[in-house]
Amino acid sequence: MLRKIQMLLQQKKFIQLHELLETLNEADLAVYMDELEGKDMILFYRLLSKEKAVDTFAYLEPDVQERLIQALTDSELKEVTDQLYMDDVVDLIEEMPANVVKRILRSVDSGQRKVINELLNYPPDSAGSMMTIEFVALKEHQSVAEAFATIRKHGPNKETIYTCYVLAPGRRLIGIVTVKDLLLSPEDAKISDIMETSIISAYTTDDQETVAKKFDKYDFLALPVVDHENRMVGIITIDDALDVLQEENTEDFEKMAAMAPSEDTYFKTGVFMHARKRIMWLLVLMLSSTVTGMLTMRYEHAFEAVPLLIAFYPMLMGTGGNCGSQSSTMIIRGMAMDEIHLKDFFKVLWKEARVAVIVGTALAALTGIRILLQYTDAPLALTVGLALVATVLISKILGCVLPMLAKRLKLDPAIMAAPLISTIVDMCSIFIYFNIATWIMHLS
Amino acid sequence: MLRKIQMLLQQKKFIQLHELLETLNEADLAVYMDELEGKDMILFYRLLSKEKAVDTFAYLEPDVQERLIQALTDSELKEVTDQLYMDDVVDLIEEMPANVVKRILRSVDSGQRKVINELLNYPPDSAGSMMTIEFVALKEHQSVAEAFATIRKHGPNKETIYTCYVLAPGRRLIGIVTVKDLLLSPEDAKISDIMETSIISAYTTDDQETVAKKFDKYDFLALPVVDHENRMVGIITIDDALDVLQEENTEDFEKMAAMAPSEDTYFKTGVFMHARKRIMWLLVLMLSSTVTGMLTMRYEHAFEAVPLLIAFYPMLMGTGGNCGSQSSTMIIRGMAMDEIHLKDFFKVLWKEARVAVIVGTALAALTGIRILLQYTDAPLALTVGLALVATVLISKILGCVLPMLAKRLKLDPAIMAAPLISTIVDMCSIFIYFNIATWIMHLS
Numbered sequence: 033m034l035r036k037i038q039m040l041l042q043q044k045k046f047i048q049l050h051e052l053l054e055t056l057n058e059a060d061l062a063v064y065m066d067e068l069e070g071k072d073m074i075l076f077y078r079l080l081s082k083e084k085a086v087d088t089f090a091y092l093e094p095d096v097q098e099r100l101i102q103a104l105t106d107s108e109l110k111e112v113t114d115q116l117y118m119d120d121v122v123d124l125i126e127e128m129p130a131n132v133v134k135r136i137l138r139s140v141d142s143g144q145r146k147v148i149n150e151l152l153n154y155p156p157d158s159a160g161s162m163m164t165i166e167f168v169a170l171k172e173h174q175s176v177a178e179a180f181a182t183i184r185k186h187g188p189n190k191e192t193i194y195t196c197y198v199l200a201p202g203r204r205l206i207g208i209v210t211v212k213d214l215l216l217s218p219e220d221a222k223i224s225d226i227m228e229t230s231i232i233s234a235y236t237t238d239d240q241e242t243v244a245k246k247f248d249k250y251d252f253l254a255l256p257v258v259d260h261e262n263r264m265v266g267i268i269t270i271d272d273a274l275d276v277l278q279e280e281n282t283e284d285f286e287k288m289a290a291m292a293p294s295e296d297t298y299f300k301t302g303v304f305m306h307a308r309k310r311i312m313w314l315l316v317l318m319l320s321s322t323v324t325g326m327l328t329m330r331y332e333h334a335f336e337a338v339p340l341l342i343a344f345y346p347m348l349m350g351t352g353g354n355c356g357s358q359s360s361t362m363i364i365r366g367m368a369m370d371e372i373h374l375k376d377f378f379k380v381l382w383k384e385a386r387v388a389v390i391v392g393t394a395l396a397a398l399t400g401i402r403i404l405l406q407y408t409d410a411p412l413a414l415t416v417g418l419a420l421v422a423t424v425l426i427s428k429i430l431g432c433v434l435p436m437l438a439k440r441l442k443l444d445p446a447i448m449a450a451p452l453i454s455t456i457v458d459m460c461s462i463f464i465y466f467n468i469a470t471w472i473m474h475l476s
Numbered sequence: 477m478l479r480k481i482q483m484l485l486q487q488k489k490f491i492q493l494h495e496l497l498e499t500l501n502e503a504d505l506a507v508y509m510d511e512l513e514g515k516d517m518i519l520f521y522r523l524l525s526k527e528k529a530v531d532t533f534a535y536l537e538p539d540v541q542e543r544l545i546q547a548l549t550d551s552e553l554k555e556v557t558d559q560l561y562m563d564d565v566v567d568l569i570e571e572m573p574a575n576v577v578k579r580i581l582r583s584v585d586s587g588q589r590k591v592i593n594e595l596l597n598y599p600p601d602s603a604g605s606m607m608t609i610e611f612v613a614l615k616e617h618q619s620v621a622e623a624f625a626t627i628r629k630h631g632p633n634k635e636t637i638y639t640c641y642v643l644a645p646g647r648r649l650i651g652i653v654t655v656k657d658l659l660l661s662p663e664d665a666k667i668s669d670i671m672e673t674s675i676i677s678a679y680t681t682d683d684q685e686t687v688a689k690k691f692d693k694y695d696f697l698a699l700p701v702v703d704h705e706n707r708m709v710g711i712i713t714i715d716d717a718l719d720v721l722q723e724e725n726t727e728d729f730e731k732m733a734a735m736a737p738s739e740d741t742y743f744k745t746g747v748f749m750h751a752r753k754r755i756m757w758l759l760v761l762m763l764s765s766t767v768t769g770m771l772t773m774r775y776e777h778a779f780e781a782v783p784l785l786i787a788f789y790p791m792l793m794g795t796g797g798n799c800g801s802q803s804s805t806m807i808i809r810g811m812a813m814d815e816i817h818l819k820d821f822f823k824v825l826w827k828e829a830r831v832a833v834i835v836g837t838a839l840a841a842l843t844g845i846r847i848l849l850q851y852t853d854a855p856l857a858l859t860v861g862l863a864l865v866a867t868v869l870i871s872k873i874l875g876c877v878l879p880m881l882a883k884r885l886k887l888d889p890a891i892m893a894a895p896l897i898s899t900i901v902d903m904c905s906i907f908i909y910f911n912i913a914t915w916i917m918h919l920s
Contacts, residue, residue: 314798
């Protein structure tokens with residue numbers, strides 16, 4: 033399809049291209065625009081119908097939006113900002129450089145400017161910064177027919193019309209009515225009689241992750257947002273909640289792999305930025321594994337006496353790291369999904385300990401038998417086997433204790449993932465390994 | 477709240493409890509039910525109004541559903557299965573043991589039973605097994621007013637009414653109309669004039685992950701599902717897509733931590749099952765790190781000549797593992813999010829190589845200087861520094877090549893994550909380290 037679009041552009045068959053573009057979905061149009069070069073991209077955009085153009089704009093990547101805004105005339109820009117929902121305008125302003133922001137703010141009227149400033153004031157990653165202010169408000173004394181009239185009048189500019197909010201004086205949220213309820217009720221029914229009054233809402237200051245999880249739990253299409261005086265100020269729609277969930281998952285993946293989370297996609301992040309995001313944790317972890325190295329040197333006498341001890345060193349450290357990584361991943365993910373809570377601490381600890389004993393014993397038995405067969409060295413088999421059980425146990429316990437401790441200290445549990453736990457487990461397992469060796473083989 | 481519920485149950489204040497429960501959300505009710513013991517749980521359920529009871533049932537964990545079904549009378553069970561959407565009934569049947577399945581199938585009528593059998597025949601994790609058959613179908617010659625009449629008549633039993641599907645003879649899907657379109661159009665407008673004809677749909681055999689990603693990309697509330705003769709057979713709603721996204725993310729987390737993915741939550745999985753899910757990969761990885769250990773023994777002469785070489789061994793292996801983990805996580809996640817494709821292979825490789833050179837050089841310089849200061853041993857500093865650059869480079873390259881290779885071979889890229897890459901990198905870095913040492917320090 034992209035090739036066809038490029039061909040039509042080259043051949044200047046604009047009418048044909050316009051007709052083709054009208055049949056495509058806006059999310060796809062945005063992807064194609066992303067692939068086009070400067071002038072073609074602008075031309076492509078101008079070939080879209082007004083409605084399609086604005087919807088496509090909302091799906092574009094920030095860098096394409098920036099290039100596009102630079103090329104648009106003031107009146108074209110005004111068309112975009114007039115039609116975008118407030119949350120999208122605010123997202124745009126947060127992404128754009130200062131000179132583009134100035135142009136955007138010049139293109140909106142003073143009422144909009146006031147709202148934008150208010151929305152920009154909410155902390156980043158809060159419900160306030162996610163929400164939009166365009167929702168359908170109803171009054172409790174209205175009838176169903178009147179409600180439909182309100183929806184028909186104000187609906188076109190609202191992000192969703194399917195959930196309507198019943199407000200009392202002072203913008204106090206007293207009920208929720210869905211269009212389904214309205215459609216299935218008689219025309220003269222009172223809103224107050226059909227509205228749902230058990231309301232689940234978010235505060236403007238709630239964390240975006242908490243909000244997104246509510247969508248996951250309750251299967252909402254939209255969630256009302258209230259301020260601390262309980263006045264309704266906006267709504268969050270499920271498409272934005274879905275984006276936040278995916279963002280938060282990506283962040284967890286990155287943190288768990290010892291990286292600073294990034295805002296941009298892989299390709300949009302420059303090489304130096306990639307390096308910067310990765311080097312911090314590498315330095316920290318390098319420092320701690322240097323300590324492990326020094327610790328190893330304290331047992332020089334042991335591996336000088338029995339050089340074969342070194343042969344099991346990578347296996348012990350590797351297994352410890354992997355076991356710790358398994359447990360911490362289970363616990364971090366479980367906490368992120370609200371399946372594991374801090375009050376379950378001892379339950380988790382007991383479960384991991386039992387899993388560790390089973391896994392550790394099985395691995396130790398196999399390794400011990402292999403060593404016996406290969407080297408016919410019983411003390412070595414015993415040493416490695418015991419060290420393996422201890423390493424598995426320690427790594428599984430650290431793998432559940434550290435993430436839960438982080439949560440208790442209000443840190444993100446995701447930082448207590450495989451990389452950090454591996455280095456700590458390494459240290460412990462070296463210490464245990466050589467001490468068991470010294471003891472069993474009388475090396476001191 | 478749970479304590480209040482338990483108290484009211486104990487004091488047998490059932491009317492008061494019933495009134496309290498009516499004000500609560502079904503997802504929350506399900507959580508409370510999960511916490512109650514046998515008889516209390518059944519009592520709690522019977523205190524719910526019919527409508528609330530069925531909605532709550534859909535939110536329950538499978539083991540609670542099972543206990544509940546065992547306790548329900550046949551007519552109570554029929555009420556549940558009559559009211560549940562078909563996709564929920566099918567999910568239920570897939571989770572329940574044979575004797576419960578028998579009771580469920582006995583409670584539905586023969587028409588339902590036929591549909592259930594059809595849905596059960598779709599491969600697990602396919603669009604067919606996710607979809608439900610309750611949707612609003614319209615005809616193109618209908619007017620808006622007639623469409624509303626259809627919605628009012630059939631709407632109560634449909635999972636969503638907000639997106640309606642326009643079918644031609646033979647159940648061919650020719651258009652989509654949203655209730656928003658209907659509300660904002662004049663009553664006498666023809667459906668064929670207002671329907672959207674550029675349709676994005678899924679096939680019954682599409683993978684559930686592909687389907688869920690479409691929701692993420694296009695911001696749909698529902699997606700039509702067609703069979704291979706292009707007949708519309710059902711819809712998938714966004715709440716189910718959200719669940720699938722979260723499930724797939726959890727699976728990726730588990731695979732990337734070297735575990736077999738589990739279907740159940742952490743606590744519902746028994747200790748032995750946990751051990752089984754974790755031990756397979758541990759064994760494989762243990763075997764490969766044993767090879768690393770043996771490789772190390774080939775260089776016994778080196779660390780006997782310069783024991784200090786061992787001190788940098790954990791640091792090298794740790795850094796290699798962490799660098800590989802960073803790259804593979806970026807690539808795996810990027811591919812899962814459709815940001816990185818196989819055609820980007822060389823672009824990714826070139827980017828990772830440059831990042832590796834920057835990161836490797838920085839770490840090597842720091843480590844080299846530290847060794848110089850601490851041991852005033854230039855050959856050692858050079859050896860460790862060079863080995864570090866090589867390790868970082870290899871690990872970052874493997875970290876992007878292996879996941880992309882897996883994808884090319886139609887395997888899940890997530891298995892090429894930190895644990896496996898670490899073991900491979902370990903082997904390479906030991907080989908490089910001792911060879912550089914032998915060369916620079918003339919050890920052979």
